[in-house]
Amino acid sequence: xxxxxxxxxxxxxxxxxxxxxxxxxxxxxxxxxxxxxxxxxxxxxxxxxxxxxxxxxxxxxxxxxxxxxxxxxxxxxxxxxxxxxxxxxxxxxxxxxxxxxxxxxxxxxxxxxxxxxxxxxxxxxxxxxxxxxxxxxxxxxxxxxxxxxxxxxxxxxxxxxxxxxxxxxxxxxxxxxxxxxxxxxxxxxxxxxxxxxxxxxxxxxxxxxxxxxxxxxxxxxxxxxxxxxxxxxxxxxxxxxxxxxxxxxxxxxxxxxxxxxxxxxxxxxxxxxxxxxxxxxxxxxxxxx
Amino acid sequence: xxxxxxxxxxxxxxxxxxxxxxxxxxxxxxxxxxxxxxxxxxxxxxxxxxxxxxxxxxxxxxxxxxxxxxxxxxxxxxxxxxxxxxxxxxxxxxxxxxxxxxxxxxxxxxxxxxxxxxxxxxxxxxxxxxxxxxxxxxxxxxxxxxxxxxxxxxxxxxxxxxxxxxxxxxxxxxxxxxxxxxxxxxxxxxxxxxxxxxxxxxxxxxxxxxxxxxxxxxxxxxxxxxxxxxxxxxxxxxxxxxxxxxxxxxxxxxxxxxxxxxxxxxxxxxxxxxxxxxxxxxxxxxxxxxxxxxxxxxxxxxxxxxxxxxxxxxxxxxxxxxxxxxxxxx
Numbered sequence: 306x307x308x309x310x311x312x313x314x315x316x317x318x319x320x321x322x323x324x325x326x327x328x329x330x331x332x333x334x335x336x337x338x339x340x341x342x343x344x345x346x347x348x349x350x351x352x353x354x355x356x357x358x359x360x361x362x363x364x365x366x367x368x369x370x371x372x373x374x375x376x377x378x379x380x381x382x383x384x385x386x387x388x389x390x391x392x393x394x395x396x397x398x399x400x401x402x403x404x405x406x407x408x409x410x411x412x413x414x415x416x417x418x419x420x421x422x423x424x425x426x427x428x429x430x431x432x433x434x435x436x437x438x439x440x441x442x443x444x445x446x447x448x449x450x451x452x453x454x455x456x457x458x459x460x461x462x463x464x465x466x467x468x469x470x471x472x473x474x475x476x477x478x479x480x481x482x483x484x485x486x487x488x489x490x491x492x493x494x495x496x497x498x499x500x501x502x503x504x505x506x507x508x509x510x511x512x513x514x515x516x517x518x519x520x521x522x523x524x525x526x527x528x529x530x531x532x533x534x535x536x537x538x539x540x541x542x543x544x545x546x547x548x549x550x551x552x553x554x555x556x557x558x559x560x561x562x563x564x565x566x567x568x569x570x571x572x573x574x575x576x577x578x579x580x581x582x583x584x585x586x587x588x589x590x591x592x593x594x
Numbered sequence: 595x596x597x598x599x600x601x602x603x604x605x606x607x608x609x610x611x612x613x614x615x616x617x618x619x620x621x622x623x624x625x626x627x628x629x630x631x632x633x634x635x636x637x638x639x640x641x642x643x644x645x646x647x648x649x650x651x652x653x654x655x656x657x658x659x660x661x662x663x664x665x666x667x668x669x670x671x672x673x674x675x676x677x678x679x680x681x682x683x684x685x686x687x688x689x690x691x692x693x694x695x696x697x698x699x700x701x702x703x704x705x706x707x708x709x710x711x712x713x714x715x716x717x718x719x720x721x722x723x724x725x726x727x728x729x730x731x732x733x734x735x736x737x738x739x740x741x742x743x744x745x746x747x748x749x750x751x752x753x754x755x756x757x758x759x760x761x762x763x764x765x766x767x768x769x770x771x772x773x774x775x776x777x778x779x780x781x782x783x784x785x786x787x788x789x790x791x792x793x794x795x796x797x798x799x800x801x802x803x804x805x806x807x808x809x810x811x812x813x814x815x816x817x818x819x820x821x822x823x824x825x826x827x828x829x830x831x832x833x834x835x836x837x838x839x840x841x842x843x844x845x846x847x848x849x850x851x852x853x854x855x856x857x858x859x860x861x862x863x864x865x866x867x868x869x870x871x872x873x874x875x876x877x878x879x880x881x882x883x884x885x886x887x888x889x890x891x892x893x894x895x896x897x898x899x900x901x902x903x904x905x906x907x908x909x910x911x912x913x914x915x916x917x918x919x920x921x922x923x924x
Binding site: 483484485487488489490491492493494495498502503506507510 | 650652679680681682683684686687688690691692695696697698699700701709710713714758761762
């Protein structure tokens with residue numbers, strides 16, 4: 306008797322990591338960020354001139370072999386100040402949004418999941434913080450605690466919490482009603498597990514996208530605060546304070562304001578470009594929904 | 595005869611709404627023995643999902659639940675949260691209607707399966723992984739090992755429902771609640787999924803509740819069928835008895851509303867006219883009376899209680915059950 310053999314070989318291809326063209330812009334942006342970060346980290350060991358040494362005879366000197374990018378209005382080496390300024394701008398720009406991400410994200414997740422009185426309290430207090438003029442807050446804190454990088458970071462971090470809280474809460478509210486959360490509960494998951502394993506991986510995606518935006522905005526805001534004299538204390542350089550100081554000599558030496566502005570612009574742009582590409586690459590929901 | 599695994603005793607669920615209290619489940623009594631299948635049938639909004647959520651204690655926070663749900667000797671209504679959590683997933687599992695939303699979109703299938711297994715069975719990661727592969731193979735997923743690394747959106751709807759079933763079965767539950775498990779699926783997949791559920795049920799000797807709006811789904815697969823209307827059980831019988839001789843006009847209307855292949859083209863479907871009564875304004879009489887073609891004045895005045903028919907185990911709530919109407923007509 307003939308036997309009929311049915312081969313049940315269902316070929317399921319292993320998940321293919323599609324190699325996608327990342328594009329020239331992404332690579333340029335990554336290279337720029339790597340260069341800036343390396344320079345900022347290695348600044349103390351690089352053969353740079355002291356960014357605080359003044360040379361009153363060489364004020365606003367043009368580009369030369371001794372001062373590659375010239376000197377500022379107090380005769381300090383512009384290149385050294387740009388690189389040391391990057392340290393401040395990047396430190397503040399990265400750490401402050403992390404404070405916002407951690408605290409705001411956690412509050413938003415909890416508020417969106419537990420609802421009730423806790424949510425009212427969180428949303429209410431965040432509204433108070435949002436309604437409070439940020440400049441007055443920055444003034445008050447620097448007046449009491451003094452001007453320093455940690456204080457500046459804390460101010461900008463706290464000011465970022467409400468925005469992160471709102472993003473996290475909005476995402477959690479829509480997700481917490483989805484069936485997979487009820488399914489997880491029906492399978493005996495505890496609140497902690499639902500929050501950390503079911504909701505957080507979903508909520509973190511919009512939060513990270515928002516984080517990169519936060520980095521860009523914080524670097525600019527730090528610049529604005531330093532420009533107003535609320536940022537880093539004077540002899541120290543940050544890109545914002547350099548733009549502020551360069552303003553006095555815009556007519557004679559516009560490069561003093563433009564060089565840090567270009568650095569700021571390129572870095573913020575690079576963060577956004579890299580952030581967008583990374584999000585598109587890592588989002589497992591591509592093509593879904 | 596052993597005590598039933600699940601006893602739903604006089605369970606009522608009320609939901610506060612701006613228009614007054616909505617009685618989603620109206621004093622329902624049901625019971626189910628280990629290894630048996632109960633089908634709960636009714637149209638949308640008749641309270642079948644709320645009843646299943648009441649069993650799982652997953653009702654919305656505002657809902658008021660009265661009555662008792664005895665499962666395996668414990669009253670789930672009065673069980674503390676921690677004990678209940680341990681029971682869910684391990685002894686009590688559920689498969690939801692829509693496999694598109696019942697799986698987490700950003701976690702791999704392997705993660706979702708293994709988490710439940712590790713949580714309840716206290717296995718280490720390699721053992722949980724091995725068990726996940728076995729489970730996926732058991733629910734008929736080809737190349738299960740590769741599937742573990744995939745995300746839900748990379749699978750088809752039927753595939754996802756199989757995965758959801760695998761997750762539900764992962765800890766050998768004593769009771770599986772399938773809440774419209776095939777409603778969101780293609781007709782050709784429906785039978786496969788139902789057969790899969792039936793096969794796994796026999797193999798694991800678990801009790802199962804199938805909730806559906808389709809009498810055809812329960813016809814060959816449930817041991818007993820309960821028909822719900824407006825939050826109440828209006829007819830309950832062993833499946834054979836129900837299809838041989840249904841007493842409740844609503845059941846008959848439900849059956850008539852299923853499209854058949856042998857009807858001539860362009861025949862209008864005998865849909866049930868009207869709509870279910872507003873659950874915030876309970877009727878004085880039989881809740882089906884406004885839509886029932888046999889209703890008389892008495893039906894609108896008094897509410898019929900569930901009573902036994904001549905067949906043992908067959909209950910119905912109607913003053914004028916169908917075959918008697920026919921007798922009057924002749």
